[in-house]
Amino acid sequence: MTTFLQQFVNAAALGGVYALVALGLTLVYGVMRVPNFAHGGLYMLGAYFAYASLTGLGVGYIPAMLIAAVLVAILAALMERFIFYPLRNAPHVHPMIAAIGVLFFFEAAVQLVWGPDFKQIPEPVPGILSVGGITITWQRLIVIAASVVAMLGLNYFLKRTLTGTTIEALAQNREGARLVGINTNRAGMVTFAISGALAAIAACLIAPINSVAPSMGEVMNLKVFAIIILGGMGSVPGAIVGAFLLAFAEVFGGYYISLNFADVIGFAMLVLVLAVRPQGLFRRGT
Amino acid sequence: MLDVQGLGIRFGGNQAVQDVTASIPAGQITAIIGPNGAGKSTFFNLISGFYQPTSGKIVFLGEDITPLKTHQVVARGIARTFQTTTIYRELSVLENAMIGHRVRTKAGLLDALLRTGREKRDDQESRAGAMRALERVGLATQANRPAGALTQEGQKRVGIAMALSSDPKLLLLDEPAAGMNPEETVNLMALIRELVAGGLTIALVEHKMSLVMGLADQILVLHHGQKISQGTPGEVSRDPAVIEAYLGSHAHGGQMGQSTQGADHA
Amino acid sequence: DKVVQIGYSGPLSGGAAFYGKDVQSGIDLAINDLNKAGGIKVNGEKVTFKLVSLDDRYLPNETASNVKRLTGQGIKYVFVPHAGGIMTVQPMTTRDPEFLLVAYSSEPKILEANNPMTFMLPPRYDNYAAPFVKTQIKAFGKKLGLVGTTSAYGKQWADVITDEWKKQGGTVGANNGVDYGTTVDYSSAVTKALAEKPDVLFVGGPSQPTALVIKAAREQGFKGGFIVMDQAKFEQMETMIPKNYLDGSVGVLPTKEFSGTQVFVTKYQGVYKKIPTSEAALNYMGVNVLAKAMELAGTTDDPEKVRAQLSAAAKAIPQSKTVYKLFGVTPAGHVDAEFIIASVKGGKYTKLRMEKTFK
Amino acid sequence: MLEVRDLSVKYGNFTALHGVNLTVNPGEIVVLLGANGAGKSTLFRTLSGLQRPAGGSATWNGTPLTGGKPEFNVSHGVAQCPEGRLLFPQLSVQKNLRLGAYVHRRDPAGTEQALEHVYSLFPALVQKKHDPAGSLSGGQQQMVAIGRALMARPQLLLLDEPSLGLAPLVVEQVFQVLQQINQEGVSVLLAEQNAFAALGIAHRGYVMESGQITLQGTQNELMNDDRVRSAYLGV
Amino acid sequence: MKPGTGTVGWIVLFILAALLPFLKPSSFMLDVGTNIMIWAMLAYGLNVMLGYTGLLNLSHAGFFGIGAYTVGILTLKAGWSFWLAWPAAALLCAALGYLLGLVAFRTREDAFSIFTLGVGVIIQLVINKWDKLTGGNDGLNGINPPTGLEALSKGLGLKLSSGFYWLALLALIITVIVVARARYSTFGRSLIAIRGGEDLARSAGIDVYAHKLRAMLLSTAIAGFAGGVYAVFVGFMGSAVTGPVTTFTTLLYLLVGGIGTMAGPLLGTGLLYSVAQSLKSLQDYQYIIFGPLLVLLVMFAPHGLVGLWERIRAGRKGGGHA
Numbered sequence A: 001m002t003t004f005l006q007q008f009v010n011a012a013a014l015g016g017v018y019a020l021v022a023l024g025l026t027l028v029y030g031v032m033r034v035p036n037f038a039h040g041g042l043y044m045l046g047a048y049f050a051y052a053s054l055t056g057l058g059v060g061y062i063p064a065m066l067i068a069a070v071l072v073a074i075l076a077a078l079m080e081r082f083i084f085y086p087l088r089n090a091p092h093v094h095p096m097i098a099a100i101g102v103l104f105f106f107e108a109a110v111q112l113v114w115g116p117d118f119k120q121i122p123e124p125v126p127g128i129l130s131v132g133g134i135t136i137t138w139q140r141l142i143v144i145a146a147s148v149v150a151m152l153g154l155n156y157f158l159k160r161t162l163t164g165t166t167i168e169a170l171a172q173n174r175e176g177a178r179l180v181g182i183n184t185n186r187a188g189m190v191t192f193a194i195s196g197a198l199a200a201i202a203a204c205l206i207a208p209i210n211s212v213a214p215s216m217g218e219v220m221n222l223k224v225f226a227i228i229i230l231g232g233m234g235s236v237p238g239a240i241v242g243a244f245l246l247a248f249a250e251v252f253g254g255y256y257i258s259l260n261f262a263d264v265i266g267f268a269m270l271v272l273v274l275a276v277r278p279q280g281l282f283r284r285g286t
Numbered sequence B: 001m002l003d004v005q006g007l008g009i010r011f012g013g014n015q016a017v018q019d020v021t022a023s024i025p026a027g028q029i030t031a032i033i034g035p036n037g038a039g040k041s042t043f044f045n046l047i048s049g050f051y052q053p054t055s056g057k058i059v060f061l062g063e064d065i066t067p068l069k070t071h072q073v074v075a076r077g078i079a080r081t082f083q084t085t086t087i088y089r090e091l092s093v094l095e096n097a098m099i100g101h102r103v104r105t106k107a108g109l110l111d112a113l114l115r116t117g118r119e120k121r122d123d124q125e126s127r128a129g130a131m132r133a134l135e136r137v138g139l140a141t142q143a144n145r146p147a148g149a150l151t152q153e154g155q156k157r158v159g160i161a162m163a164l165s166s167d168p169k170l171l172l173l174d175e176p177a178a179g180m181n182p183e184e185t186v187n188l189m190a191l192i193r194e195l196v197a198g199g200l201t202i203a204l205v206e207h208k209m210s211l212v213m214g215l216a217d218q219i220l221v222l223h224h225g226q227k228i229s230q231g232t233p234g235e236v237s238r239d240p241a242v243i244e245a246y247l248g249s250h251a252h253g254g255q256m257g258q259s260t261q262g263a264d265h266a
Numbered sequence C: 001d002k003v004v005q006i007g008y009s010g011p012l013s014g015g016a017a018f019y020g021k022d023v024q025s026g027i028d029l030a031i032n033d034l035n036k037a038g039g040i041k042v043n044g045e046k047v048t049f050k051l052v053s054l055d056d057r058y059l060p061n062e063t064a065s066n067v068k069r070l071t072g073q074g075i076k077y078v079f080v081p082h083a084g085g086i087m088t089v090q091p092m093t094t095r096d097p098e099f100l101l102v103a104y105s106s107e108p109k110i111l112e113a114n115n116p117m118t119f120m121l122p123p124r125y126d127n128y129a130a131p132f133v134k135t136q137i138k139a140f141g142k143k144l145g146l147v148g149t150t151s152a153y154g155k156q157w158a159d160v161i162t163d164e165w166k167k168q169g170g171t172v173g174a175n176n177g178v179d180y181g182t183t184v185d186y187s188s189a190v191t192k193a194l195a196e197k198p199d200v201l202f203v204g205g206p207s208q209p210t211a212l213v214i215k216a217a218r219e220q221g222f223k224g225g226f227i228v229m230d231q232a233k234f235e236q237m238e239t240m241i242p243k244n245y246l247d248g249s250v251g252v253l254p255t256k257e258f259s260g261t262q263v264f265v266t267k268y269q270g271v272y273k274k275i276p277t278s279e280a281a282l283n284y285m286g287v288n289v290l291a292k293a294m295e296l297a298g299t300t301d302d303p304e305k306v307r308a309q310l311s312a313a314a315k316a317i318p319q320s321k322t323v324y325k326l327f328g329v330t331p332a333g334h335v336d337a338e339f340i341i342a343s344v345k346g347g348k349y350t351k352l353r354m355e356k357t358f359k
Numbered sequence D: 001m002l003e004v005r006d007l008s009v010k011y012g013n014f015t016a017l018h019g020v021n022l023t024v025n026p027g028e029i030v031v032l033l034g035a036n037g038a039g040k041s042t043l044f045r046t047l048s049g050l051q052r053p054a055g056g057s058a059t060w061n062g063t064p065l066t067g068g069k070p071e072f073n074v075s076h077g078v079a080q081c082p083e084g085r086l087l088f089p090q091l092s093v094q095k096n097l098r099l100g101a102y103v104h105r106r107d108p109a110g111t112e113q114a115l116e117h118v119y120s121l122f123p124a125l126v127q128k129k130h131d132p133a134g135s136l137s138g139g140q141q142q143m144v145a146i147g148r149a150l151m152a153r154p155q156l157l158l159l160d161e162p163s164l165g166l167a168p169l170v171v172e173q174v175f176q177v178l179q180q181i182n183q184e185g186v187s188v189l190l191a192e193q194n195a196f197a198a199l200g201i202a203h204r205g206y207v208m209e210s211g212q213i214t215l216q217g218t219q220n221e222l223m224n225d226d227r228v229r230s231a232y233l234g235v
Numbered sequence E: 001m002k003p004g005t006g007t008v009g010w011i012v013l014f015i016l017a018a019l020l021p022f023l024k025p026s027s028f029m030l031d032v033g034t035n036i037m038i039w040a041m042l043a044y045g046l047n048v049m050l051g052y053t054g055l056l057n058l059s060h061a062g063f064f065g066i067g068a069y070t071v072g073i074l075t076l077k078a079g080w081s082f083w084l085a086w087p088a089a090a091l092l093c094a095a096l097g098y099l100l101g102l103v104a105f106r107t108r109e110d111a112f113s114i115f116t117l118g119v120g121v122i123i124q125l126v127i128n129k130w131d132k133l134t135g136g137n138d139g140l141n142g143i144n145p146p147t148g149l150e151a152l153s154k155g156l157g158l159k160l161s162s163g164f165y166w167l168a169l170l171a172l173i174i175t176v177i178v179v180a181r182a183r184y185s186t187f188g189r190s191l192i193a194i195r196g197g198e199d200l201a202r203s204a205g206i207d208v209y210a211h212k213l214r215a216m217l218l219s220t221a222i223a224g225f226a227g228g229v230y231a232v233f234v235g236f237m238g239s240a241v242t243g244p245v246t247t248f249t250t251l252l253y254l255l256v257g258g259i260g261t262m263a264g265p266l267l268g269t270g271l272l273y274s275v276a277q278s279l280k281s282l283q284d285y286q287y288i289i290f291g292p293l294l295v296l297l298v299m300f301a302p303h304g305l306v307g308l309w310e311r312i313r314a315g316r317k318g319g320g321h322a
């Protein structure tokens, strides 16, 4: 029983990690339909910028996170301006390939600057919480909480604020959006900037749990794309449910079946869900 | 030719088509009219197998086609066009029509790979069938132009040619005259008449009363998904329910434009 | 004057780049040392070296391609640091053109291929099993849990340790290995392994994830010992997690703790600003042995002759050039050196004795 | 006042408009007639800033409209109900309409009022307000498009074939409303295939052929012009 | 549209390519040539789905792997001749592709891509974990060259690498013929219709589902066919090449060459593979250059090399379509 509960907590923490990364992507992929494969790269850069701020500038954890968020946001906005915007009318695979090119570039650049070795970001709140034999580190609790907060915030932003609606409108019909007076250039950049900032914040929160390495984004990339489709494109609650679902499938699949096949189980569940509900969990069928 | 019985479909809480029983007689032109959102396009979508009805039955030439998939319905001889012009803009006019002919050919992947006699025959037949259709709509000379380069009206004709090349017995046209000026509308009416004279049965949805009144042998009126009237143009345009729901002052004028002007000056 | 090119095909980008780079740094350092010292004299001619590196992203087919390219440029000595690549190119060594394959991988199968042109640098990992198991059973108890990485190499390790553990009378729980390269959080694997209440955990993969596994186990209250696979380096792990977490572990002694390695360690740190691991040290050794063998063979063009002189070369050069104490090279092409393992207690490394070594 | 001077527009090497001259005086309804492909939509797109001209100018009360920034044009009082509707298919009808008032986002009260007005004009939309616009029937979508343009509360309203796909009764209403808002001071430029209805409410009109204005005149002049009668009125 | 025009060019190209080994190029050159042809075949297979049918199947490399492993396992463990195992591998992939399609075609667009991505990951992981059959992480080592290949090369006074080169060329020629025939046929035109718009194709009377299934079958068969050559060529099979990364690489080749074109897959693979090889010596800088290069290619040659060529040929005549 303790083991079961411990696994439950583990799954929740992993779900939090997935959700945090997926939420940043929801905005550009789920809503704007831009398959930004460089999102994993932005996530990775976020971790490195924070690392550099911590070790190079000697600032604290929170300032480092803010610096990283701002830098990555700027970078993401520039990407929108110079790559995705010009490709807005091209078929889907074009921006996807361009994004992969950017990802290659980011990884190589980071390796050149910081080397290929793993880096450490220490936990800002070290220590563990232990209740009745169940343990969880504070950092993981923070991740879970942050993912829920980010989800609520993002959902509110998209569904209840005008800027949010603007983003959705822009994604669904760019000309229509311009025609009602939306500055689509700016809105597009703002959207990417928000997504970039979310990626960086996610990276800063997750880095102390996992490692900081040039390939850290790649590992996440496929999973978070899958999560967004699993939850239903454009649905923020869907993304978070998808994230936790995948995490639980992996953890409990690994626990009851075989750890060797944990990843297989995760993707098998994805495939299964899509076979039954092709439009994802949270989107109404058309 | 086509009989529907108790046909209905709901989208969530919205009963878009409800308990419609009607028939489309062979060799005639049946017009379907009704206010916006009455369920006309949905009615066509049901017949062509695009949507599965939630109730009712569709019988075509004595066969129950309700459960059939769209391509099977087309194979039985029902073709259609869409309300907004949808064609393959980047393909040539001829290719568009050839795609429409696909349902009459059998050659598959294996035939393609082995270049069998069937493949060669089917290919020639597609070309011939497509050209026949293009001639019928008057586009034969434009066969090799990209369809997207044609005018709106030309594109509408491409859409009709695509439907015609499947050798249909029944043709469903959804607002074929939308966006056409009076002159073009008259041309279209002539085309439709010709098609019917050639043995085709046509059902069409249209808001242009000049066309409807000038062409239809029979009119079916939908409102809120239900059939509220059916009859000859004369009968329908005198039906108070139809006037109330749809025609308004147009009931008495032939040309809708004139009556608007009249209302204006009133 | 003559320049001899040394080929290298390893992962220089992607998830394993850190590993490929570490290996490359050892080769590079040795070549620079040799060149700075004015090169070597072969048959009266001055010979310097040049490294030609190609990225293979850890993919054996890329390694094969790279090796063809390198040998096509007339290169006769190629370093490859992963078992998959090594075994893919082994059959090519004796085809025209011939070349000497310097293999950096502790996989015993490399030797089983009986390839006459292979020169294998690290000790076989099956050497470690017996002393590791003996120490940990004695110190902690008879129940073993497995949370190693699931790379080819990690799985072999797990098998060897399992066999040895049973042989010495212990019991082994289910294998809860996970891929250290792609796993985002190790907690659940650790939880599963700990559910069987093991006394000792087998862990290991690259240092950083290994440290995270150890951390997760300690955080979940594990008090027992660890058997750490040779791929993970204590000297790197101790910078990542609290040192006391490592207490009760057995693994390979950090390079800097070997006697006589200080010269190398200082030199390496001066250039690369980081602690050298055995990746760098063994490849540094490999290049030096190779160079010496060329001197002894009196040729740089005939890899077969050079190969024949490897053992003599190993014995002829000082420890400053081999880093570790070398006894020679076996006829099968395997380095015969003193390799020491250690257990950690109170942050200190205690050397363990090896009773018998496979060569 | 809308002043279009020698406006030319090119798509690649194809010239869609050749030096078009046209004016809409304050408070006027002006109709633009033309066959398919004449260039009407091109002119409208240019006036909204969606298309950059190759030459010439277009100004609204002296403000140039040709800067290629639609948002600028809308905020200066020029709104369009475009060909092809350009709705946001997955957003609800209500959100589509509200976005029409994007330039008035600092005036929520005015927006609410406009919204009420649009709903009263198209009661069919009331029960659809929470449905995604893409699920509506063709005619209902056209209503949303017109409604969205009205939401911007423009001084100059550009309508590109607003009656497309609308039931006759609704067309009648739309034209009545156009007259009504025109009387409230809004200038209207209207492209229509339904020439009778359009000329019926217009003060003046232009005829465009192959990207050029070939005829212009008052309502009466056009109504009685033989060419117009045969080509556009179908008599 | 007219298959006639290009045919002569293709024949000349293939004859020249077949003569290349007699110029005695280095074995590395031949190796590059062989690699290009194998990956180009994979790209042709992907093109059948993406270029003609408009669906991005991200499990494509999985079928390449299944084909390769089938050849590896059948020749190594069951003692089959390569010449028998090879077609068997293609057939197996066709059958599996068909089965996958039965389920996968319930989804559309991005969901289809992600669905197949999941399948691709599963295929790779299963290959990786099924130690008994596939050798797991160790892979399959020592897959022998096809019988007769060495004798053929030696007989002509050439090395084995020439033999592999010809084998790949033969396979490529077969692939190109098959793909060309499929494309320029009644069947192929229907695929193009599906790519242009599924709903429209359906209402035009095309059995969309059945056509997609057949396209998938053809595409995966080609992938397996390419995999078979790969297995004997490298002589070693590891699971790494069977994963989505390989699919993405192939996608790159296809995009750079020109999606939906006949020459695109070969051109794109040829260019990118060579560029990647020449960048290799730059080591740390290879992706610093390769990444932006991709971005530039996508932005300034959106229709790939073939599109670029057509634009140049159209010359000053202009007429760029939007």
Ligand SMILES: Nc1ncnc2c1ncn2[C@@H]1O[C@H](COP(=O)(O)OP(=O)(O)OP(=O)(O)O)[C@@H](O)[C@H]1O
Pocket (backbone or CB within 6 Å): A286, B011, B014, B016, B034, B035, B036, B037, B038, B039, B040, B041, B042, B043, B083, D135, D136, D137, D138, D139, D140, D165
């Ligand atoms: N896919 C769908 N999902 C939800 N609602 C739908 C869908 N298709 C149609 N409807 C609804 O069904 C009703 C009928 O629509 P339909 O398109 O059949 O109308 P119509 O009679 O063709 O109108 P119009 O003359 O404006 O084209 C409308 O209220 C519409 O909103």
Ligand SMILES: Nc1ncnc2c1ncn2[C@@H]1O[C@H](COP(=O)(O)OP(=O)(O)OP(=O)(O)O)[C@@H](O)[C@H]1O
Pocket (backbone or CB within 6 Å): B149, B150, B151, B152, D011, D014, D016, D034, D035, D036, D037, D038, D039, D040, D041, D042, D043, D083, E322
């Ligand atoms: N994006 C474009 N690229 C190239 N040519 C175009 C483009 N848009 C329109 N055209 C061409 O410009 C000409 C004018 O088109 P426009 O849409 O302005 O005509 P219109 O008068 O609105 O016609 P309709 O009554 O069909 O709406 C046509 O010949 C059309 O083919």
Ligand SMILES: [Mg+2]
Pocket (backbone or CB within 6 Å): B040, B041, B042, B083, B174, D137, D138, D139
């Ligand atoms: Mg309709």
Ligand SMILES: [Mg+2]
Pocket (backbone or CB within 6 Å): D040, D041, D042, D083, D160
């Ligand atoms: Mg127009």
